[in-house]
Each structure stands twice: as C-alpha cells, then as structure tokens.
Amino acid sequence: MSDTLLVLNAGSSSVKFQLFAAESHLPLLASGATDGIGTAPTFHAFGNGVPNIKQTLSEKATQEDGLKAIIGWIEGHISVWQIKAVVHRIVHGGEEFTAPIRMTSDIFHRLKKLIPLAPLHQPHNLAAIGIAERLLPHCLQIACFDTAFHATRDALFTAFALPRTLREKGVKRYGFHGLSYEWIAYLLRRDHPDLAKGRIVAAHLGNGASLCAMKEGKSVDTTMGMTALDGLPMGTRSGAIDAGAVLYMIQELGLGPDKVEHILYEESGLKGLSGLDNDVKKLLESNEPAAQFALAYFTLKIAQYMAMMGVSIGGIDGIIFTGGIGENASSIREAVVKHLNLPAAVRVLVIPANEERMMAMRAFALIEETNS
Helix, strand or coil: CEEEEEEEEECCCCEEEEEEECCCCCCEEEEEEEECCCCCCEEEEEECCEEEEEEECCCCCCHHHHHHHHHHHHHCCCCCEEEEEEEEEECCCCCCCCCCEECCHHHHHHHHCCHHHCCCCHHHHHHHHHHHHHHCCCCEEEEEECCHHHCCCCHHHCCCCCCHHHHCCCCCCCCCCHHHHHHHHHHHHHHCHHHHCCEEEEEEECCCEEEEEEECCEEEEECCCCCCCCCCCCCCCCCCCCHHHHHHHHHCCCCCHHHHHHHHHHCCHHHHHHCCCCCHHHHHHCCCHHHHHHHHHHHHHHHHHHHHHHHHCCCCCEEEEEHHHHHHCHHHHHHHHHHHCCCCCCEEEECCCCHHHHHHHHHHHHHHHHHC
16 A cells, blocks of 8 residues: 555646655656536546546536545545645745645634635635545645745845835735746756756746746746736736726726626636637637737737846746646747747747646655654
C-alpha cells in the first residue's frame, strides 16, 4: 500500500485532481476531474495499473458530489493507494499566508475573510476544504496559495498610490498565478540554469491571464493586483480599467455595485469585446470582425504589459508562455512576439503549466519538515 497526496484544484464548475505517491520523486499515480458542475456533470479519471473511468453524474451533482466521485474512485483501490494528505489550491492568502500551511479551523475562518478579494475562486477553494475534512477526517489538509510566490516583492511593486491609512489595511497589489510561476522558476533552474539566473517575463495565459517579471527566479513584478481582476484582459474579466469608469457606471449609469462586479468579472474581457465567446479557440476560428478585434486587443495588451514588466527587471532575456492559451495557441504567441520586435538574443519558450506538481512538492516538503 502506498501513501499518497491528493492534490485538488476546486472551482465553481469543476474539481480537478492529481494523485502522487508520497515519496521524494512524487510519482504521478492518477489524475482526472469532475467537470460540468451546474450543467452536465461528468467524472473521468485514469491511473497507473488501474482501470480508467468516465461516467455521467446526476444533473443535480454538486461540488461535494464531485469530490465524493474522486475520493470514491481512489478508495476503490484502497489496497494500492492510501490518502495521507489532501492539498488544496487557495487563490488568495492575503498578507498573512505566504507559504503552504496545515489547515486548522482558525486558519479556515481567517481565509474566509479574504473572499471579497477573490470572489470567483476563494469560496469554492474553501468549500472543498470543508468537504474533504468531512469525507477524509483522518487526513492532513494542506493549503497552498497562489499569492505566495509574489510575497517577497519590494513595496515599490506592491503599493497603490493611496493614503497610508488604506495601504495599512491591506489595500495593495498581491499578484496571482504564483503556483504556475513557481513551477516555471523551478523548471528553469532544472533545465535552463543560465536562463534561470536572468530576466524572465512569464505569461500565464488562460481564461485567467497574467504576467510575472522574474529575476534570478524570484517575482519582481506582476500584472494582477489586489484581486485577480487587474492587468491583462482575460476570458470574461476586464483586466485593468480606469477606476473612474467604475465610478461612472455606479454614479451616472445607475448600476449597483453587485451588477458592476458581475460585468467586470463575468461579462467583460474577450467575451465582452467580441460579444461572442471567451474561448480563444472559437474566436480564432470565427470570421466575425468582432472576434478578430478581441484577439488583436488581447495580444496588443499582452505585449504592452510585457514591455512594462521588462522595465521592472531592467530588460528581458527570456519570455515563457504557459497556461491553456499560452501553450496551445501558437498564433497568439506569434502575434505577441511580433508586437515586441524582440532582439534575436531573447529566448522564447513554452513550458506546460503544472501547478499540481508544484503543490505536491511544497506539501511533501512541509510534511517532511513537520515529521523531522
């Protein structure tokens, strides 16, 4: 029987998982997801030496049902795998949580206070912790934070130009996608040590999108701010917008704060620009002028923000693309690079995202440290 780490990435409509052996090299044993929660839920999984599975769940299946499907499938092979710890991706750790941590009731309630800073993600991340504690009461619950990689940045890159009284209350730039950027920094050290010591702009491009300026493997600057709404335009999120435009929507157009929040998070970005869809693949296949405009805007903003990131680190030695769009949409990458007109010496790489393995590595190190 093998002790394992169950790594979860829980969202509003899906729960993704990877299962790793709890040993130094962290072999991947199984992976899968419950998708389509709220519409047409399905569960699929595959693993080493065990039958793959794909099944339709009840239309009324919830996040808890999705987790039950995952844990039930794993426990169906209990003679092979024993879950030792459940590792959770938590989007926002605020100022307090800057490293992986064992969950307690007190920590859980402190993380709930950060929900307004990540309303699309934090509630679902935390709900998964509560469910996992009920389903696996004897397992460790470990939280890894998407903000943690950026926690060591200088105040020059974290401050807003606001009164000190507000800044002291935590109104600052936190940054996100840290687990993805930490994975990139790790792989560069392992596979491209010369580049790892240099000035890197990494682009995590998916339905959520951001950039990170890294120097010697550490975050110096990033495009997301206090929330995961700032910076680049995204699938349905606006990205950076004049704060005055938000005030205008509320004060002059009579839109309530909840409505404005919904527009900025759910109806903007590529979806809002195109009036069609937030799926880059569909927009690339479309002949509609609005689809082409949305993609042109997206690539222009990525390039503009990359140049800004380059200023933060004094130049660019390498650009890394990752995430679903960054890895798979070559035309998007080419358009961004064309805008930048980079010197030949700048290296451009594609590195597949693997936040789950990064989480497993950090959780395993925490367990080993605790046991030593």
